[in-house]
Amino acid sequence: MIQRRLFQLLWGLVLYGFSMALMLRANLGLDPWDVLHQGLSPRLGLSFGMTVNLVGAIVLLLWWPLRQRPGIGTVANILVIGTAVDISLACLPVPEGHAMRFAWLAAGIVLNGIAGGAYIGAGLGPGPRDGLMTGFCRRTALPVKWVRTAIEVAVLVIGWLLGGTVGLGTLLYAVTIGWIVHHALPFFTIAPAAGRPLPA
Template identity: 75%
Template structure:
């Protein structure tokens, strides 16, 4: 197996992005104003399986990765590290980060958490070392069914959100703010981190 160009730099960016992603998740949890769909599921599931939030993130990631098998998706090193790093860092950050008091600090923490989440997502995606297990599930379904990304992504997100809410996960204003803003943040962050941005520059121009 040949390594991609600039592999050490890609790996460092991947790990940095995954680490910041875990921190951003802890920020949104501490804000207590609503979580993104997958974290609603993780939060609702954690007490029922007796694991911490972060370990639940890792376990769900592993289960989702197993769903790749019938979809014939290929994991990369980024996929494996995604499962290991994000949830672990989230638990560490939750242990160090106090919950703010008052709506002002909570909204500020939520806003910074969403922005950091989008930037971190752009960083680990831009490293090009393999998608996260949840992203790979979406692309695998698209490839196997021929359905457009927007439909598959919406169905998965709504299903995950509904299950998480029924299990007791936090749904609120933060959930809505995340849904309407995260795509915009990732869209603008990704060009700064994509290692092939020079190749895409003429197309973009």
């Protein structure tokens, strides 16, 4: 069972990074966190992927006062996604024409939702950014929708001010990603074996 979980976790994280690269190449707008990563990347002198990994590590440090507990999936999230983005960007050409760019954007969003359902469904620990949200909810007793919205808006505004790309893709991601993950998650969720605790 643990081998299946690890395999699903890893391919989910790699696919997540690949989907981010598709959206980057489409250049039609990114999700809020990637707007932040894109804005920070040139200022830090790091590749986009390494910026993703660094921000993930910094966010993980914020878990400490929130008393969040990371799992294998949390650490893998920090190490794998950004690396997968950089490798994918090195292999993907720049799409030509609006139709191709939109197709890459749409594919990126759909694959991102599927990948999110896969790595969350593996049940080996939330990503740093998701854990930040749940930690704030637990400590403040505020509803998830308020905390998630506040975090997403904050990183979007900061990323936009730093030069990150906000556009059609940002809007499409916002209105579709929840629906895609909602339908992907039940398909990929691996139930724990009876009487055996889930590894953390």
